[in-house]
Amino acid sequence: MEDKTNIIITAVIVMFVAGAWLYSVSPFRTGGAGVERAETLIKEAESLALDYNKVLSGQDAYIGKYVFWCVQNKAKDEVFYNGDTNFRLAISNYEVMPKFSSGKHAGCNDMLLNIEDVRKTRAGAGVITAEFVYGR
Secondary structure (H helix, E strand, O other): OOOHHHHHHHHHHHHHHHHHHHHOOOOOOOOOHHHHHHHHHHHHHHHHOOOOOOOOHHHHHHHEEEEEHHHHEOOEEEEEEEEOOOEEEOOHHHHOOOOOOOOOOOOOOEEEEEEEEEEEEOOOEEEEEEEEEEEE
């Protein structure tokens, strides 16, 4: 009987610690107000209708703007717009960004991002640096 009690107490402690950690990394700790703000920013981003190539070609013009893109996140150096490996993203606050756990070559999650920097390489490719704000 004592073993069951210890297991239950341990499970409760683990759940409490995990919940506290999730709360601490959440970009919208304010609850409903944070989600409402995200929805407002998503509408703003959708009205701008910025895709990867437009942001890349506009460079500094889009810094500070919000985008609502489908993002594939497999690892810190493997974050892609629309799951396309030709459209690389660098996420400044990667540690709070949800991972994508599906197949290797397909799929992505809708995410609200704030454009922080745009760099074009000599080969014509580019990297967009953004801050993760919210994901659905």
